[in-house]
Amino acid sequence: AGVDEFLLWDAAVSYSRDALAPTAGLPALGLTTKLPTDTPGPVRLAVSEVAPKAERTGAQPLPGLPPNELGGIPVVMHHMIRADRVGEYDQTPREFRAELELLWRKGYAPIGMGDLIGGRVDVPRGLTPVVMTFDDSTSFQLALDEDGKVRPGTAVGIMLEFAKTHPGYEPAGTFYVNRDPFAAGSRSDELLRWLVDHGFELGNHTHDHIPLHELSDAEVQRQLVEGAEVIEQAVPGYRIESFSLPLGMSPRNEKLAVRGSSGGRSYGPYGVALIGANPSPSPFSRAFRPEAIPRIRTSHAGWKGEADFAFSYWFRELDRVPGSRFVSDGDPDTISIPDGASGQLQPRYRARAR
Numbered sequence: 001a002g003v004d005e006f007l008l009w010d011a012a013v014s015y016s017r018d019a020l021a022p023t024a025g026l027p028a029l030g031l032t033t034k035l036p037t038d039t040p041g042p043v044r045l046a047v048s049e050v051a052p053k054a055e056r057t058g059a060q061p062l063p064g065l066p067p068n069e070l071g072g073i074p075v076v077m078h079h080m081i082r083a084d085r086v087g088e089y090d091q092t093p094r095e096f097r098a099e100l101e102l103l104w105r106k107g108y109a110p111i112g113m114g115d116l117i118g119g120r121v122d123v124p125r126g127l128t129p130v131v132m133t134f135d136d137s138t139s140f141q142l143a144l145d146e147d148g149k150v151r152p153g154t155a156v157g158i159m160l161e162f163a164k165t166h167p168g169y170e171p172a173g174t175f176y177v178n179r180d181p182f183a184a185g186s187r188s189d190e191l192l193r194w195l196v197d198h199g200f201e202l203g204n205h206t207h208d209h210i211p212l213h214e215l216s217d218a219e220v221q222r223q224l225v226e227g228a229e230v231i232e233q234a235v236p237g238y239r240i241e242s243f244s245l246p247l248g249m250s251p252r253n254e255k256l257a258v259r260g261s262s263g264g265r266s267y268g269p270y271g272v273a274l275i276g277a278n279p280s281p282s283p284f285s286r287a288f289r290p291e292a293i294p295r296i297r298t299s300h301a302g303w304k305g306e307a308d309f310a311f312s313y314w315f316r317e318l319d320r321v322p323g324s325r326f327v328s329d330g331d332p333d334t335i336s337i338p339d340g341a342s343g344q345l346q347p348r349y350r351a352r353a354r
Contacts, residue, residue, distance in 0.1 A: 069337060070282045070326070071282060072280065072324055072326060073129050074314065075116065076296050077133050077273075081096045081141065081158065089298065095298075108129070109123040109129055109169075109170075110173060112172050113174040120332065125328055133295060134176065135205060136209065137175055137205070139182050142194075156195075159171035179226075192231060192234040204231070204270065206246050208223060210246060211247045212250060218262065222263070240267070243257060243272055245257065247275075254291070269290075276297060277309060286343075334352055334354050335352045336354055
């Protein structure tokens with residue numbers, strides 16, 4: 001089988017830690033996240049881990065793990081889902097299906113970025129939320145046929161099909177849109193409304209997808225205002241809760257990524273999605289910074305050459321240290337925290353802690 005058979009690695013190859021650039025996964029965005037000195041190198045996985053059996057259709061709570069709603073939440077960054085996979089961040093449909101299967105088997109339930117930012121984490125007891133994000137609003141993420149039905153090979157189509165064979169799976173995620181969303185022309189507004197009507201979330205990705213560090217403060221704000229208008233004209237009254245930095249580049253005045261105004265129109269406050277590179281702190285934790293939310297890159301052929309610490313690395317780490325991940329108590333109105341961890345909780349959430 002070729003590389004399209006694998007989501008994260010080639011099971012026939014052994015990899016060494018020495019091949020990895022030690023800071024390859026850290027974004028040039030002022031993050032202070034450092035990798036631990038004892039970070040393990042990649043390990044050879046059994047074939048069953050690479051190609052899970054089709055009959056495994058039940059998301060299972062983590063055995064023996066108590067609720068821990070101060071743990072980390074992975075936010076996964078997707079781009080195009082296309083068979084020819086032309087870009088570094090792209091996946092084939094087969095790889096995306098395998099990613100959904102892996103997340104399902106390992107007890108992750110999808111939510112949107114707004115749920116994370118607002119602390120609206122509502123997943124079954126024993127499961128871990130995972131935020132699914134999609135940048136650039138391409139036709140490979142969502143397309144409708146002449147009858148208004150979702151094309152099956154798109155990201156949304158694959159998630160809908162996955163839900164049919166995995167009882168209890170509820171597709172969710174955030175789509176960061178630019179001008180002409182999903183390259184749908186006159187139907188772009190229809191597609192944006194379809195996403196909102198079906199429980200997905202929309203986020204700002206600017207109007208023209210220009211790296212913001214190249215622009216003046218005035219132009220940064222114009223890009224964000226016009227990006228918001230693309231969404232608001234299609235879905236009047238829609239509340240945009242987050243913004244994804246084009247190409248991961250912050251404006252020189254970083255506060256303008258959070259809020260600003262142009263031409264009498266304002267935007268924000270936004271949570272800001274970065275381009276890397278580790279699980280996000282819990283929204284209930286003092287460590288959570290909505291203006292700098294790290295995301296984990298999807299990967300399809302990891303640990304090669306300059307390979308960075310992407311999906312394969314971080315989900316292996318979450319397996320290795322399961323106590324580090326957010327585990328839901330099943331009650332969205334309470335926050336279950338480990339003994340002795342009350343000092344890590346944001347003060348505004350203390351009344352909900354138990």
